[in-house]
Amino acid sequence: MTRLVQISDVHFGAEDPILVAPLSETINALEPDLVIVTGDVTTFGRRREFAAARAFLDTLKAPVVGAPGNHDTPYLDMAARLTSPWKRFERWLSPRLQPRAQAGLARVEMLPTARGAQARVDWSLGRVRKRDAIRAGEALSDHDGLKVLAGHHPLVAPGGLKGRAKTSGGERAARLIAEAGVDLYLSGHLHQVFAERLDRGDGSVCWFVGAGTALSRRTRGEPASFNVIEVGEDPRLVVWSAGEDPAFKPGQAISLEGLGA
Ligand SMILES: [Fe+2]
Numbered sequence: 001m002t003r004l005v006q007i008s009d010v011h012f013g014a015e016d017p018i019l020v021a022p023l024s025e026t027i028n029a030l031e032p033d034l035v036i037v038t039g040d041v042t043t044f045g046r047r048r049e050f051a052a053a054r055a056f057l058d059t060l061k062a063p064v065v066g067a068p069g070n071h072d073t074p075y076l077d078m079a080a081r082l083t084s085p086w087k088r089f090e091r092w093l094s095p096r097l098q099p100r101a102q103a104g105l106a107r108v109e110m111l112p113t114a115r116g117a118q119a120r121v122d123w124s125l126g127r128v129r130k131r132d133a134i135r136a137g138e139a140l141s142d143h144d145g146l147k148v149l150a151g152h153h154p155l156v157a158p159g160g161l162k163g164r165a166k167t168s169g170g171e172r173a174a175r176l177i178a179e180a181g182v183d184l185y186l187s188g189h190l191h192q193v194f195a196e197r198l199d200r201g202d203g204s205v206c207w208f209v210g211a212g213t214a215l216s217r218r219t220r221g222e223p224a225s226f227n228v229i230e231v232g233e234d235p236r237l238v239v240w241s242a243g244e245d246p247a248f249k250p251g252q253a254i255s256l257e258g259l260g261a
Contacts, residue, residue: 001104001230001231001232001233002033002103002104002105002106002145002146002230002231002232003030003031003032003033003104003228003229003230003231004032004033004034004035004036004104004106004108004148004228004229004231005027005030005032005034005035005036005062005226005227005228005229006035006036006037006038006150006186006209006211006226006227006228006229007023007027007035007036007037007038007211007214007226007227008037008038008039008040008152008187008188008189008211008212008213008214008226008227009038009039009040009069009188009189009191009211009212009213009214009216010037010040010041010053010056010213010214010215010216011040011041011042011043011071011213011215011216012041012042012043012049012050012052012053012056012215013042013043013044013046013048013049013052014043014216014217015052015215015216015217016215016216016217016224016242018246019215019224019242019246019248020056020215022242022246022247022248023056023214023215023226023248024056024059024060026240026247026248027060027062027226028059028060028061028062030228031061031062032062032228033062033103033104033106034062034063034064034065034101034103034104034106034108035060035062035063035064035065036064036065036066036108036148036150036186037057037064037065037066037067037097038066038067038069038150038151038152038186038187038188038189038211039066039067039068039069039070039071039072039114039151039152039188039189040069040070040071040072040152040188040189041053041066041068041069041071041072041089041093042071042072043071043075044071044074044075044076045071045072045073045074045075045088045089046074047088047092050088050089050091050092050093051092053092053093054092054093054096057093057096057097058096062103063098063101063103064096064097064098065097065098065099065100065101065108065110065150066093066097066098066099066110066150067099067110067111067112067113067114067150067151067152068085068086068089068114068152069114069152069153069188069189070114070115070123070124070125070126070152070153070189071124072086072088072089072114073085073086073088073089073114073116074088078117080116081116081117082116082117085114085115085116085117086116100139102143104145104146104231105145105146105231105260106145106146106147106148106231107140107143107145107146107147107148108148108149108150109136109139109140109148109149109150110136110149110150110151111128111132111133111136111149111150111151111173111177111185112128112129112132112151113126113127113128113151113152113153113167113187114126114151114152114153115127118168120168122166125153125164125166125167125168126151126152126153126167126168126170126189127153127167127168127169128151128153128155128167128168128169128170128172128173129169130169130172130173130176132173133169133172133173133176133177134176134180136149136177136180136182137149137176137177137179137180137181137182138180140180140181140182141180141181145260146183146184146231146259146260147181147182147183147184148182148183148184148185148186149177149182149184149185149186150185150186150187151185151186151187152187152188152189153165153167153170153187153188153189154167154170154187154189154190154208154210155167155170155171155173155174155177155185155187155208156170156171156174156185156196156198156208157190157194157196157208157210158192158194158196164189164190165189165190174198174206174208177206178198178200178206179200181204182206183205183206183207183259183260184206184207184208184209184229184256184259184260185206185207185208185209186209186210186211186227186229187208187209187210187211188210188211188213189210190210191212191213191216191222192210192212192222193210193211193212193222193225193227193239194208194209194210195207195208195209195210195237195254195256196208196209197257197258203258203261204258204261205257205258205259205261207256207259209227209229209237209256211225211226211227212224212225212226212227212239212241213225214226223241223242223243224241224242224248225239225240225241225242225248225251226239226240226248227239227240228240228250229256231259231260234255235255235256235257235258235259235260236253236254236255236256237253237254237256238250238251238252238253238254239251239252239254
């Protein structure tokens, strides 16, 4: 069995400090093949927030892959957002956090969705270029096992792409990566757990899984949580949530029927 842990929207700078050590200890005890970070590791892209994020990632024993979210650019510095939006992200988190990896059955690539700026009022909503979606699918094409893509913004969301899930080019990208044979797309941004399936019509399926926020107090009504995806005979998503006490516990399992079949 391959076990992937997805953590998202950790938002160092607005983290709940009491949960930091329990999160790390719980993930290490699960012995995942890979930890996937789907963006928004900081709140305002500040150096001290990246330093805290790096210190946290250094406590994890598994390899870590990830991509930035809209909060990982210097939020209040428009010039930096336009010219070098991900400089701090790369400087602080590389090489601990890699842009691609292979572990167990899975190969994971990143799909860039976050922008330092966009030609629309709400630049935080993300955008996927057609060529990036095609390239990401191609990067996984020669892999025989589980093909996983991860990005910050959702391409599919419960109820459709609307509100905060309005990723520009998202629906087109979802179609393109499903056609390319991608098995699983992991996203964050919404601070909402979901699992939506897109049937390819040949009996196979591409799953789109969203994560809650793993440490942040910006929980939008849901408890802090992270996702565990188990790929094997009975593929499933198990959401581990923090309760009143500072401990993460597994909740109900959601079947990811057909994943990797
Ligand atoms: Fe976000």
